[in-house]
Amino acid sequence: MSYRSANGGLGVLKYLPLIWAALRRKPVRTTFTFLSVTVAFTLFGLMIGLGATMDLVEKKAHPDRVWTISRFDQNSIPVTMARQIAKLPGVKDASIMSYVQGYVGDPKNRSGLIMLDDAYGRIFSDWPPTPAQWDMVRHDRRAIIMSRKLATQFHKKVGDTFTLISETPRADGGKAWEFRIATIGEDAPELSGGYIIGNYDYYDKSLPLADQGKMNEVDLQVADPAQAAAIAQQIEKLFANSGNPVQSTPENVIAASNYGGADINAIARKIALAGLAMILFLTASVIAKSVRERLAEFATLKTLGFSDTGVTVLVMAEAALPCLAGAVCGVVIAALLSQILPGILPPNFAIPMPTFSLEVLAWAMLSACGVALASTVLPILRLRRLDIAAALSGRT
Amino acid sequence: MNILRQIFAVTGIGLRSLPQRLWESLVIVVGTGCVVSVLLSMLSIIEGMHRAAARVGDPHNAIVVQRNIIFENASNIPRSAAGIIANAPGIAKAKDGSSISDAVLIAYVPALLRKNGIKSNITLRSFGAKGAMLQQDFHLVAGRMFQPGKHELIAGAVANSQFTGVGLGDKVILPDGEWPIVGIFNTGGLLDGALIGDTGTLMPAIRHKSFNSVLVRLDSPAAFASFRAALTTNPSLSVDVMRMSDWLAKGSAGFNAYFHAVVYGVAAILGLGALFGCFNSMYTAVESRSREIATLRALGYRGFPIALSVLLEGAVLSIAGALIGAGVSWALYDGVMSGFGSDVFFLAVTPPMVAIGLAWAIALAVLGGVLPSLQAARGAVSEALRAK
Numbered sequence: 001m002s003y004r005s006a007n008g009g010l011g012v013l014k015y016l017p018l019i020w021a022a023l024r025r026k027p028v029r030t031t032f033t034f035l036s037v038t039v040a041f042t043l044f045g046l047m048i049g050l051g052a053t054m055d056l057v058e059k060k061a062h063p064d065r066v067w068t069i070s071r072f073d074q075n076s077i078p079v080t081m082a083r084q085i086a087k088l089p090g091v092k093d094a095s096i097m098s099y100v101q102g103y104v105g106d107p108k109n110r111s112g113l114i115m116l117d118d119a120y121g122r123i124f125s126d127w128p129p130t131p132a133q134w135d136m137v138r139h140d141r142r143a144i145i146m147s148r149k150l151a152t153q154f155h156k157k158v159g160d161t162f163t164l165i166s167e168t169p170r171a172d173g174g175k176a177w178e179f180r181i182a183t184i185g186e187d188a189p190e191l192s193g194g195y196i197i198g199n200y201d202y203y204d205k206s207l208p209l210a211d212q213g214k215m216n217e218v219d220l221q222v223a224d225p226a227q228a229a230a231i232a233q234q235i236e237k238l239f240a241n242s243g244n245p246v247q248s249t250p251e252n253v254i255a256a257s258n259y260g261g262a263d264i265n266a267i268a269r270k271i272a273l274a275g276l277a278m279i280l281f282l283t284a285s286v287i288a289k290s291v292r293e294r295l296a297e298f299a300t301l302k303t304l305g306f307s308d309t310g311v312t313v314l315v316m317a318e319a320a321l322p323c324l325a326g327a328v329c330g331v332v333i334a335a336l337l338s339q340i341l342p343g344i345l346p347p348n349f350a351i352p353m354p355t356f357s358l359e360v361l362a363w364a365m366l367s368a369c370g371v372a373l374a375s376t377v378l379p380i381l382r383l384r385r386l387d388i389a390a391a392l393s394g395r396t
Numbered sequence: 397m398n399i400l401r402q403i404f405a406v407t408g409i410g411l412r413s414l415p416q417r418l419w420e421s422l423v424i425v426v427g428t429g430c431v432v433s434v435l436l437s438m439l440s441i442i443e444g445m446h447r448a449a450a451r452v453g454d455p456h457n458a459i460v461v462q463r464n465i466i467f468e469n470a471s472n473i474p475r476s477a478a479g480i481i482a483n484a485p486g487i488a489k490a491k492d493g494s495s496i497s498d499a500v501l502i503a504y505v506p507a508l509l510r511k512n513g514i515k516s517n518i519t520l521r522s523f524g525a526k527g528a529m530l531q532q533d534f535h536l537v538a539g540r541m542f543q544p545g546k547h548e549l550i551a552g553a554v555a556n557s558q559f560t561g562v563g564l565g566d567k568v569i570l571p572d573g574e575w576p577i578v579g580i581f582n583t584g585g586l587l588d589g590a591l592i593g594d595t596g597t598l599m600p601a602i603r604h605k606s607f608n609s610v611l612v613r614l615d616s617p618a619a620f621a622s623f624r625a626a627l628t629t630n631p632s633l634s635v636d637v638m639r640m641s642d643w644l645a646k647g648s649a650g651f652n653a654y655f656h657a658v659v660y661g662v663a664a665i666l667g668l669g670a671l672f673g674c675f676n677s678m679y680t681a682v683e684s685r686s687r688e689i690a691t692l693r694a695l696g697y698r699g700f701p702i703a704l705s706v707l708l709e710g711a712v713l714s715i716a717g718a719l720i721g722a723g724v725s726w727a728l729y730d731g732v733m734s735g736f737g738s739d740v741f742f743l744a745v746t747p748p749m750v751a752i753g754l755a756w757a758i759a760l761a762v763l764g765g766v767l768p769s770l771q772a773a774r775g776a777v778s779e780a781l782r783a784k
Binding site: 028029032033035036037039040042043046071076101102103107110167240241243244245247249253256263267270271274275277278279281282284285286288289345 | 419420422423426427430431433434437438462463464465466470503506512514515571603634657662665666668669670672673675676677679680
């Protein structure tokens with residue numbers, strides 16, 4: 001009793017040398033437990049980070065933006081439709097967009113550009129290009145903004161010519177679309193494939209006369225996000241009986257239906273859980289063995305006046321320390337990996353890179369505590385029921 | 397004493413003492429179990445897609461699309477070209493002497509996914525007169541076939557389980573009105589998630605001016621070369637000609653390569669974690685048996701059988717884990733319907749995949765067991781005998 005009252009205020013600190021000694025008793029065991037936990041949390045970090053990217057893309061989607069495309073034909077909406085839409089009540093701005101698809105050098109190197117008008121930069125002001133970069137495309141008809149990822153893929157730098165061979169027929173009969181790289185844009189998780197942005201007017205005027213004045217997509221901004229769904233419906237109705245029926249969808253709805261509606265988050269969580277299950281058994285076995293081997297030691301501690309709670313804390317800390325250290329190291333490694341991987345993987349890798357935040361780390365720490373707690377339940381129960389006299393004489 | 401008998405004897409002693417080392421043994425079983433079940437569960441997606449595509453990839457069938465196009469929906473085949481393609485050499489003939497070819501339209505109809513209510517697209521394809529003849533195992537399971545000229549559609553057997561509003565009797569809204577679903581078809585392949593309508597009726601309704609592709613049935617798989625040559629050397633056409641199987645493989649090649657990389661990447665990381673755990677357990681096992689092992693060596697047992705028996709023990713445990721892991725992923729995922737949009741397929745856990753899982757498990761056990769087994773075979777006998 002006197003021991004407890006004298007040292008109670010020091011809390012867990014007084015246990016540190018004891019915990020340290022326990023961990024150092026079998027250095028190989030501790031090291032490999034730590035390594036295994038670290039690896040499991042590297043995977044955990046990558047998976048939860050991937051989920052965070054998915055959430056981020058959905059969260060970053062602007063509910064006030066509505067994407068409108070042709071319902072049945074890919075490139076048939078007349079540009080006049082953008083002006084009609086812009087005049088609808090509640091619509092702030094509407095832009096014109098077409099894409100050119102083709103290949104660079106070898107037919108296997110598929111690529112494509114989005115050709116935009118001025119309004120696009122205003123509506124998508126959250127995209128990586130800066131106002132100065134948008135201006136470059138506006139003022140130079142052949143200029144393009146290329147994302148860093150694609151610039152690396154195609155080994156291009158500012159000032160280089162970029163030639164896309166496309167089946168989209170040009171007025172001059174050729175198939176080569178030539179552009180000049182005016183600037184390199186930053187990448188963003190929601191544009192995981194990279195992007196090349198060009199001037200719509202240049203594109204339109206390069207087409208044969210009969211094909212001019214058409215676009216692939218109208219993206220518009222509404223004044224009140226709450227009205228986005230209603231306005232999207234209104235647009236669909238407006239053109240339902242025209243020669244060009246359209247499909248109009250708010251951006252947040254589109255973001256939610258990425259990957260064909262496949263729930264990547266759920267898959268990622270299951271994989272992370274498998275990793276946790278694996279280390280749960282490992283930590284449980286290690287801590288159970290460690291406690292079994294040191295029953296006499298624990299009996300001594302109890303004799304000295306350590307309470308059941310004190311012993312519980314001691315065992316839990318012994319399990320938690322490598323778990324928490326492994327969780328932190330694992331998440332850090334995962335974060336580093338997600339920085340390094342884009343440079344190693346093929347540039348058009350279809351799966352987005354995980355993002356890391358304190359939230360991911362918090363989940364890792366929480367899970368590590370959970371694993372430590374769960375793995376110590378049995379040994380702790382055993383210690384609470386410990387027959388001190390028997391343990392001291394080595395009879396257990 | 398014969399080495400083989402020594403191996404059996406030592407391994408037997410080790411295995412019999414496993415219950416005393418229950419937790420350490422479970423670490424190996426659960427570790428490999430997790431690795432194998434994650435590996436097989438993810439591979440089951442690839443296998444499922446592969447099987448669904450293989451059903452459509454009849455070697456007698458070929459597809460003609462616009463040159464340098466990856467996706468059928470982006471391809472344009474003008475009416476005039478479709479006529480030339482239908483008359484090319486090498487195409488099988490129907491009883492009436494007409495060639496078995498079908499110009500196909502593809503469009504997408506917005507529909508809500510049943511599982512989460514998210515707006516997605518259901519694929520709408522078209523059949524001409526020969527459409528059904530080109531789809532292996534095509535048959536109606538309910539209702540009737542659509543009538544050309546009437547605004548009617550038929551739906552794939554699993555479309556209704558993926559999307560809302562595409563069951564028998566439901567009406568699908570197209571530009572010029574409501575098209576009732578009058579029949580349900582089944583092919584057992586990728587097509588089963590789609591809607592099908594009559595080409596001639598659909599073309600003006602969805603305002604397509606050209607076809608997306610032309611499917612043909614060849615006289616024989618060997619007729620492909622001449623069929624292809626006839627079309628690709630025709631200066632009035634700008635088309636790619638592919639065997640159906642190659643076309644499907646090409647379409648999913650990019651995805652498959654990435655997905656394979658992700659699957660094996662994830663399994664490798666998880667495997668590394670399991671490896672450390674396995675090492676830990678084997679090391680502990682050797683340690684706790686050090687006196688017993690030293691006794692055996694004092695009795696004249698050689699180092700090699702002892703080391704091998706340690707490896708074998710690890711292998712037995714990890715194989716057990718792999719089988720459990722394979723069982724779990726089979727129970728959870730084999731035959732489960734999955735899909736990306738309209739491309740519906742069934743996840744499959746197959747014996748070759750289980751073999752891959754076993755190979756991983758054995759590799760894990762060997763890599764994790766080498767050092768502990770050497771330790772068991774080497775260490776000083778006298779010291780180990782005196783140890784507590």
